[in-house]
Amino acid sequence: MTGTPTRSPLRELGHLPGVTPLLRWLIIGYTTPPPRTDRRCAHCAAGLWPGACRPSARCPGCRTPVGPPAYTVEIAAAAAVGILILSGARGWELAAYTTWSMFLIALGFTDAAVHRLPHQLTAAATLSLLAFLALAGGAASTWLAAVASTVGLATFHALLHSAAPSGLGLGDVTITIPVGLALGWLNWRYPFAAALLAHTATLLAFAIQRTNHRQLQDQPFGTYLAATSVIIAATAHTTL
Numbered sequence: 001m002t003g004t005p006t007r008s009p010l011r012e013l014g015h016l017p018g019v020t021p022l023l024r025w026l027i028i029g030y031t032t033p034p035p036r037t038d039r040r041c042a043h044c045a046a047g048l049w050p051g052a053c054r055p056s057a058r059c060p061g062c063r064t065p066v067g068p069p070a071y072t073v074e075i076a077a078a079a080a081v082g083i084l085i086l087s088g089a090r091g092w093e094l095a096a097y098t099t100w101s102m103f104l105i106a107l108g109f110t111d112a113a114v115h116r117l118p119h120q121l122t123a124a125a126t127l128s129l130l131a132f133l134a135l136a137g138g139a140a141s142t143w144l145a146a147v148a149s150t151v152g153l154a155t156f157h158a159l160l161h162s163a164a165p166s167g168l169g170l171g172d173v174t175i176t177i178p179v180g181l182a183l184g185w186l187n188w189r190y191p192f193a194a195a196l197l198a199h200t201a202t203l204l205a206f207a208i209q210r211t212n213h214r215q216l217q218d219q220p221f222g223t224y225l226a227a228t229s230v231i232i233a234a235t236a237h238t239t240l
């Protein structure tokens, strides 16, 4: 573990009530269909900030549900940070994985809602992770493993995308970059484990639809990858 904690890591949890409204604001922005970019309620035109970004997730004007279901973003964020702290992540590394988890949660909820993984969120996840991990340090071999597994994972998904663009979008390729770097920094096998679990979840969802004789619907691979990655990153610290 790198970095020396100067205060209780549990205080990180205390920041969450300030962070989750921002996550909801990001998700609402990226899931609102154009040209409605002013983030106002579609029913009563009330401004959605900050009222609709609270855990109850309802328009402050007409009480219509807005964005991800009530309490889901808050539970996901609290679980990610809580497990990271309990598993022993500290210092800059805790900052790196906490920030990265928050952006991945925003990506996961956005993909689940509109089957889209905005490159801006992916870039923010990548850059914040790199900045904090650079402060955390890490051996050359650690960085090499992170970069090598990222290149491997991204190349594999780029090939899948070029073979079947309708099955795996460009956003599904780019999200493998922050996933590969974050998990590869811990262990080069972890990014591939996360991708394997995400592909398995996708196939399982298709199988369930087929069993129920329902029409096959697109699956949010990015949501599955974000979820498996955050779980692996949070729990992996216990084995370091």
Ligand SMILES: [Zn+2]
Pocket: 041, 042, 043, 044, 045, 046, 059, 060, 061, 062, 063, 064
């Ligand atoms: Zn409203």
